Amino acid sequence: MNFFSKILKVIIVILLLIPIAKAVPNVSFTQQINAGILSVDVVGGSFNSVATPSFSLSPLSLSIVCQTATGTLGTPTQKIYVQNPGQANYGWVVNISATNGNTSAWVNQSAGANYDYNDGSGCADGPDADSIGGQMTINPSTGALTTGQCTGCTTTGVTLGSSAPFVQGTTDSITILTGSAGSEDIADYLITGIGVSQSVPASQPVANYKMDLTITVISL
Amino acid sequence: MRNFKSEKIKILNSFLILTLIFLGFVFFTPNTARAVSAGQISAVPANPRPENPRTTSIFVYTAKPGDIIKDEVLLSNISPQESKVNLYATDSIPSNTGTPSCEQELDTRDEVGHWINIDNGLPFIPAESSMRAPFNIEIPKDVKSGEYNGCMILQVAEPPTTENPGISLKTRLALRVVILIPGEIHKDLEITKVTPLVENSRYLIKPELENKSNVSLDTDITVTMKSFGLFDYYSNTLKTSFLRDAKAFSIFDFKYSEWGGIFKVDVSAKYDSNPANELNGANPEYKTKTNTIWILMWPDFLHLAIMCGIFAILLIIVDRYFYKKITKK
Numbered sequence: 001m002n003f004f005s006k007i008l009k010v011i012i013v014i015l016l017l018i019p020i021a022k023a024v025p026n027v028s029f030t031q032q033i034n035a036g037i038l039s040v041d042v043v044g045g046s047f048n049s050v051a052t053p054s055f056s057l058s059p060l061s062l063s064i065v066c067q068t069a070t071g072t073l074g075t076p077t078q079k080i081y082v083q084n085p086g087q088a089n090y091g092w093v094v095n096i097s098a099t100n101g102n103t104s105a106w107v108n109q110s111a112g113a114n115y116d117y118n119d120g121s122g123c124a125d126g127p128d129a130d131s132i133g134g135q136m137t138i139n140p141s142t143g144a145l146t147t148g149q150c151t152g153c154t155t156t157g158v159t160l161g162s163s164a165p166f167v168q169g170t171t172d173s174i175t176i177l178t179g180s181a182g183s184e185d186i187a188d189y190l191i192t193g194i195g196v197s198q199s200v201p202a203s204q205p206v207a208n209y210k211m212d213l214t215i216t217v218i219s220l
Numbered sequence: 221m222r223n224f225k226s227e228k229i230k231i232l233n234s235f236l237i238l239t240l241i242f243l244g245f246v247f248f249t250p251n252t253a254r255a256v257s258a259g260q261i262s263a264v265p266a267n268p269r270p271e272n273p274r275t276t277s278i279f280v281y282t283a284k285p286g287d288i289i290k291d292e293v294l295l296s297n298i299s300p301q302e303s304k305v306n307l308y309a310t311d312s313i314p315s316n317t318g319t320p321s322c323e324q325e326l327d328t329r330d331e332v333g334h335w336i337n338i339d340n341g342l343p344f345i346p347a348e349s350s351m352r353a354p355f356n357i358e359i360p361k362d363v364k365s366g367e368y369n370g371c372m373i374l375q376v377a378e379p380p381t382t383e384n385p386g387i388s389l390k391t392r393l394a395l396r397v398v399i400l401i402p403g404e405i406h407k408d409l410e411i412t413k414v415t416p417l418v419e420n421s422r423y424l425i426k427p428e429l430e431n432k433s434n435v436s437l438d439t440d441i442t443v444t445m446k447s448f449g450l451f452d453y454y455s456n457t458l459k460t461s462f463l464r465d466a467k468a469f470s471i472f473d474f475k476y477s478e479w480g481g482i483f484k485v486d487v488s489a490k491y492d493s494n495p496a497n498e499l500n501g502a503n504p505e506y507k508t509k510t511n512t513i514w515i516l517m518w519p520d521f522l523h524l525a526i527m528c529g530i531f532a533i534l535l536i537i538v539d540r541y542f543y544k545k546i547t548k549k
Contacts, residue, residue, distance in 0.1 A: 037262035037298070038277075040391045049259070056386035071387070078389075083259055088277050090438075090500070091460055095321040099390055102327070141419045157458065159471050162419065162426070164316040172313055173321035178470075181438075181459035196387075208385035216322055218371065218394040219277045220461045 038087040040094055040217035042078050043190075047149060053078050057198055066123035067200045074143060074192035080215065081148060083188040084179060088219040091181040096138060097173040098166070099212035105132060106198075106209040113205045118166035123201045128168040132201070138174045139163035139195035145177070148188030157183030160191070176215070260299040261345065263307070263374040263395055266292035266352050274500035278396040279372065281357070282498050285401065289357040293372055293395070297345035304344050304377040307353055309336035312369035312396070318431065318468020319460055322371035322394045332370025332397055335359060342377060357399065365403025366434035367464055367499075372397055398499050400435065405495035408432040409439060409462075411511040414487050425472040427487045427511070431462045436499065440490040443472045449484035449514075453477070461499075479527070480519030487511045 042053035055078065057069035073096075074080045082094055098104050098117060105114040115134035120126045125133040140161035147153040157180040164174045177191060268275040281289050297303045308325055311333040315321040323333065338355040345351055355372075375392040413428040425443050438461050445454040454474045462468040477483075493507035519527060 037259055037296070037393075039259040039262070039393055041259050042389055042391065053389040054386050055389070073387075073389075081259075087262070087264065090274055090277060093315065093317075093319045093321070093460075095315045097321070097324065099324060099388075100326055101324045139420075141422055159458065159473065161317065162424075162469075162471055171316045172323075173315040175315045175317040175319060175321075178317065178319065178458070178460060180457075182457060210385050210388070212388045212390060214324065214390045214392060216373075216392050216394050218320055218322060219396060220320065 037083065037085065038092060038217055038219055039083050040215050041081045041083075042215075043081040044077055044079075047081065050078050055196075057196065060200060060204075062204070062206050063202060065202050067202075069198045069200055071196045071198075072192075073138070073194040073196050076192065080176070080191040080194075081188065082177060082179075082191070082217060083148070084183075084186070085188075086186045088179070089181065089185045091183070091220040092179045092217055093175055093220060094177040094215060094217050095173045095175050096213055096215050099214040102166075102168050102172040103130065104211065105130065106134065106211045108205065108207040108209045110207050113207075115201050115204055115209070116168075117198065117211060118168040118172070120165075120167040120170070123199045134199055134201055135165050135167075136196065136198045137163060137165040138176070139197070140174075140176045140191075142195040143176075143191050143193045146190050148190050150186070150188050153184055153187040155189065157181075158187075158189060163195070173216075181220075260297060261303055261305055261374060261376060261393075262296045262298075263372065263393060264294050264296075265395070266294035271502060272498070272500055278398065280398045280400075280499050282400045282402060283357075283359050285359055285363045286361040287359045289359070289399075290354070291356070292352040292354045293374075294350055295343065295345050295353055295374065296350040298348060301347050302344050303347075304342060306373075306375045306377045307338055307341050307343065308373050308375075309333045309338065309355075309397070310371045310373060310394075312371055312463065314463045314466040314468070317470070318429070318462045318466035320369055320371075320396055320436070320463050322373060325373070332357075332368050332399060335399075336370060336372070336397065357397075359399065359401070363401055365401045365405060367405075367436055368399045368401070369436060369463060370397040370399075371395065398436065400498045402496075405435055406433055407435060407437060407491065407493045407495055407507075409437055409489055409491050409509060411487055411489055411509050412467075414485060414511050414513045416485070416513070416515045423474050423476045425474060425485060425487070426469055427472075427489070428467070428469045429462065429489060431464060431466050431468060434464050436461055436463050437491040438499065441470050442486075442488045442490070443474075444486045445474060446484045446486075447477075447481050449482075453483060477517050478520050478523045480517045480523070483515050483517065485513045485515055487513075 042050045057071035060067050105116050116132045117136040119133050119135050122135045123133045143160050159178050161175040310323040311331045335357050371394040373394050410430045415426045417424040440459050442457040447453045488510045490508045492504040494505040
């Protein structure tokens with residue numbers, strides 16, 4: 001008896017549900033997908049953003065002659081990552097320049113003897129307003145350009161820049177990467193191995209020096 | 221006899237403590253560990269004009285001296301937490317390639333960067349949402365006709381970083397602000413030089429250009445290479461923008477020919493020469509400038525050896541052929 005009453009209850013419930021199911025209108029879902037975010041970032045191996053990205057140039061010993069320190073912008077643990085998910089279809093450019101402007105310099109907080117990053121005369125002090133020498137050269141042509149997380153994307157229409165030194169008032173910004181308007185509208189790219197060299201004036205005091213660079217992606 | 225009630229209370233207490241520890245970990249972890257990255261915030265023009273599709277990605281205006289332009293930038297944050305951003309305007313400068321670049325926040329603003337006033341330069345963007353940031357541009361009354369470029373910059377407002385020796389890196393997003401003051405507009409572009417280069421094992425053609433206009437020019441630069449001037453070897457087009465009065469260049473990578481050869485290199489630069497047209501305007505009148513050079517590529521050692529071998533065999537065959545002819549007579 002108990003068994004039959006259970007079966008009866010189930011049948012009644014099903015019969016009650018049928019008209020309810022029929023009364024439910026067709027549900028339509030809408031999904032809007034907007035263009036993504038044009039961005040440049042410094043990321044690690046799994047595309048996670050590096051909190052305080054930085055790199056060092058090769059250490060030098062105090063010398064009575066001009067020396068050159070070298071380094072690499074874009075390493076396996078700090079890759080330059082550019083994303084254009086459909087936001088800049090008329091092209092984009094990635095540039096690098098000094099964060100504190102073209103009158104800034106390599107700062108030595110202990111000894112106070114700074115040196116320049118954009119003196120057109122190299123190690124010697126040139127015609128710019130300051131009285132310090134030194135010049136930094138960025139060489140994107142040594143870099144390796146690959147696609148990022150996008151499967152099936154190519155680097156067509158995307159070009160690494162060419163070697164150039166900073167010169168105050170003339171070359172304050174150096175192009176690392178150019179995405180032509182003909183490049184893929186939705187793609188992402190990784191750059192490693194950009195050469196950086198800095199000529200350091202003779203007899204520069206022993207100390208740790210520091211400067212900041214800013215990488216900008218600009219929508220054209 | 222087991223006391224199930226006290227065991228249940230113990231389990232509940234442990235669960236409560238673990239939950240509190242987890243919540244404490246989530247809410248009191250230092251901000252740097254949960255910082256919003258550059259790829260999670262964006263800025264685009266909030267009011268694009270349908271007649272100029274370019275205005276979906278940059279700001280393009282035509283204005284008269286003394287005008288005040290009111291507009292908004294749409295800021296978005298796709299991260300699950302509120303983000304404080306730094307929104308500011310700068311003047312534009314040409315990069316070493318002649319393409320638009322932006323001055324830094326600390327640089328003195330003399331032009332478009334100075335004309336732009338942003339209502340709130342340090343807004344908080346709520347998590348997973350967008351907001352409009354109003355700004356206005358006051359065009360000076362004495363400004364001359366021509367195009368003026370600036371930048372609207374969006375940067376994650378970061379806490380002061382530790383003082384590491386070496387080079388610290390920051391990243392930012394910039395949107396071009398292009399303002400055309402109508403009047404005497406002239407558009408002219410010259411290809412000043414075409415140079416073949418070998419740089420770090422890259423084989424390059426470097427066309428150098430000079431934008432002699434008082435406006436920026438969107439330019440299609442095409443490089444074609446033909447072996448002996450007849451057979452297609454390489455062709456590529458780069459579409460980019462050069463600032464007014466800028467000396468510019470582009471880089472084209474081509475594949476080195478192991479067999480060597482003589483190549484005709486044609487460079488063309490196509491731009492809109494209609495002075496009445498704003499950037500990406502609806503009525504372009506295209507003009508093309510060209511320049512041609514010839515380059516000689518030497519074969520590599522292996523292919524040179526193969527070619528010498530083939531040439532030597534041919535010489536021997538010809539020599540034998542004529543030798544036999546002469547001896548028959």
